[in-house]
Amino acid sequence: MSFSADKIKADFMILNQLVNEEPLVYLDNAATSQKPTTVLATVEQYYRRNNANVHRGVHTLAERATAQYEAARQKVQHFIHAKESAEVLFTRGTTTSLNWVAKSYGEASVHQGDEILISVMEHHSNIVPWQQLAKRQQAVLKYIDITPEGLLDMNSLRSQLTSKTKIVSLAHVSNVLGVVNPIQEIAHLVHEAGAVLVVDGAQAVPHQKVDVQELDVDFYAFSGHKMLGPTGIGVLYGKRHLLEQMEPVEFGGEMIDIVTEQESTWKELPWKFEAGTPNIAGAIGLGAAIDYMEAIGVDNIQQHEQELMQYLWPKLTAIPGLTIYGPAKLEQRTGIITFNLEDIHPHDVATAMDMEGVAIRAGNHCTQPLMTRLGCGSSARASFYVYNTTADADKFVEALIATKEFFSYGTI
Ligand code: PMP
Numbered sequence: 001m002s003f004s005a006d007k008i009k010a011d012f013m014i015l016n017q018l019v020n021e022e023p024l025v026y027l028d029n030a031a032t033s034q035k036p037t038t039v040l041a042t043v044e045q046y047y048r049r050n051n052a053n054v055h056r057g058v059h060t061l062a063e064r065a066t067a068q069y070e071a072a073r074q075k076v077q078h079f080i081h082a083k084e085s086a087e088v089l090f091t092r093g094t095t096t097s098l099n100w101v102a103k104s105y106g107e108a109s110v111h112q113g114d115e116i117l118i119s120v121m122e123h124h125s126n127i128v129p130w131q132q133l134a135k136r137q138q139a140v141l142k143y144i145d146i147t148p149e150g151l152l153d154m155n156s157l158r159s160q161l162t163s164k165t166k167i168v169s170l171a172h173v174s175n176v177l178g179v180v181n182p183i184q185e186i187a188h189l190v191h192e193a194g195a196v197l198v199v200d201g202a203q204a205v206p207h208q209k210v211d212v213q214e215l216d217v218d219f220y221a222f223s224g225h226k227m228l229g230p231t232g233i234g235v236l237y238g239k240r241h242l243l244e245q246m247e248p249v250e251f252g253g254e255m256i257d258i259v260t261e262q263e264s265t266w267k268e269l270p271w272k273f274e275a276g277t278p279n280i281a282g283a284i285g286l287g288a289a290i291d292y293m294e295a296i297g298v299d300n301i302q303q304h305e306q307e308l309m310q311y312l313w314p315k316l317t318a319i320p321g322l323t324i325y326g327p328a329k330l331e332q333r334t335g336i337i338t339f340n341l342e343d344i345h346p347h348d349v350a351t352a353m354d355m356e357g358v359a360i361r362a363g364n365h366c367t368q369p370l371m372t373r374l375g376c377g378s379s380a381r382a383s384f385y386v387y388n389t390t391a392d393a394d395k396f397v398e399a400l401i402a403t404k405e406f407f408s409y410g411t412i
Contacts, residue, residue: 003300009387011036011292022357025392025399030175030203030336030383031361032225035289039228042288043281054280055254055271069280072287073270079290080220081211082237086269089243090283093234094202095125097221098169100236100273101198102129104246105219106167109196112138115164117195119144119152120373121174124366126200130169144170146373150177150326157186161193168197172204172220176365176381177326178336180204187216196242202226206293206385207334208302212237224282228386229289233282236273243269250275293386301386305335308384312337312393319400325374335384338365341400344407346380352406353380356399 009015012034017024026034046068052061054069070085077085091097106129110116116130120143134141145156152170161168168190173180183199190197196218204210206227212220219242224233238246248255248266252275257265266272293301313330316322321342327333341349350362360382364371371377382396 003296003304005304005387005389008296009389011038012387013037015387019357019359020355022355023395025358025388025395027382027384027388027392027396028359028361029206029385029388030226030365030381032231033206033228033385034387035228035230035285036292038292039230039285039288043230043285046281046284051281053277065280068284068287069278072283075287075290076235079210079294080205080235080237081213083213084240087237087240087243089236089238089270089273090278091221091234091236092232092279093223093225094123094200094221095223095234097219097234097236098125098198098200099129100249101167101169101219101221101238102133103249105196105242106130106133107137108246110134110137110139110166113164114139114166115142115160115162116140117142117144117157117160117165117168119146119157119170121146121152121177121179121367121370122169122171123175123200123202124368126169126171127369130167139166140164143369146177146370149328149332151179151332152181154182154185158189161189161195163194165190165193165195168195169200170197171200171202172210173201173207173334173336174326174370175203175336176338176367176370176379178334178338179326179332180208180334183215183217187218191216203334203336206301207305209298218242224286224289227286227289228292229286230279230282233279233286235286240269243273248273248275252276254278296386304386305384308388308390308393309333309335311390312397315393315397316400319397319404321404322400323376325376325379335388336381337383338379338381340376340379341404342407344403346378348407349380349400349403352403353396353399356395356402358382358396358399360396 050064052065054066198219201222205222220237225231255275325338346362
């Protein structure tokens with residue numbers, strides 16, 4: 001079946017509405033994506049027909065719920081090419097996944113004077129857990145810089161990897177610069193140095209094929225809500241031998257094997273990490289989102305976003321006064337455009353664009369160190385996805401030009 005963003009858009013009812021009397025153009029996909037009808041229907045069907053707690057019951061509904069929940073885990077396993085479903089842990093999202101690694105693996109392996117290496121382009125959720133770990137363990141948190149073009153500086157990475165480095169944690173795709181970091185190459189360097197590589201895949205899994213075995217990452221984190229699935233569900237992938245060494249982060253029901261008055265033992269992987277009633281509907285909804293993405297083809301999604309960028313780029317770069325952050329070469333970018341328009345405050349830009357029905361984000365995008373590094377404090381961001389069309393791209397450009405004109409009247 002040939003790819004049609006217009007047809008795909010029809011599966012997202014939320015996009016079919018007027019905002020400020022203009023047709024909605026949703027370009028805030030890096031923050032969260034919309035959900036297709038199949039995902040909504042799957043979640044609704046689960047609550048209407050099969051709702052029960054998982055793993056504990058022997059009655060029919062409990063068995064159905066458990067089967068659907070575990071089937072979703074297998075979908076995730078195949079989607080990211082994990083060796084086995086036991087390596088797929090359900091979490092609340094990327095943030096929780098990264099916190100689990102920092103808390104459990106981090107506290108066991110990082111000691112006084114050891115080093116943790118991250119980059120200046122990280123999201124706060126891939127900074128703050130490591131800051132806290134470094135403080136607790138009296139370790140050193142070091143930063144890989146970016147090049148003047150806005151790419152991860154591989155020389156900075158190489159020169160900072162030492163025998164003291166225990167953990168390297170990096171974004172696969174930056175939520176601001178839109179660049180894809182060469183994770184496979186980095187994994188090789190990190191392993192040579194004797195450290196483990198943690199990858200924040202929040203902006204990668206929704207948009208490109210991810211094969212955790214080919215990348216040879218040790219841990220990989222992502223969120224369901226950015227890939228057409230529900231909020232409150234995410235994934236932590238970990239290599240079995242690492243997850244086996246690790247202590248659970250949370251304790252309680254579901255994750256135990258035997259409990260006596262003073263001692264307990266844990267279930268096997270993956271359940272030893274999943275304490276309490278999990279987000280069953282969320283996991284099943286994520287499974288439906290994966291089915292939807294696979295029916296389109298992840299390569300087709302990626303190609304569509306690249307074609308949209310090729311269409312958009314010359315129109316954007318023709319707007320005087322528009323500063324776009326990140327590489328100037330289109331082939332080094334994904335569907336994220338972070339920018340400032342002259343000296344108009346990005347919140348004003350986003351508010352003016354909203355009046356035209358165009359939803360974009362403004363602020364620091366949870367990347368304050370990067371904003372400081374870029375010298376801008378805050379910026380506006382448009383981020384595209386599978387259901388965005390060239391008409392959306394045109395509307396975005398039109399709204400930008402209108403915004404620029406609107407604010408220029410006040411500065412005469
Ligand atoms: N990392 C990156 C690169 C992100 O873009 C985001 C979401 N903005 C996160 C981590 C955090 O994801 P979540 O809020 O779903 O935990």
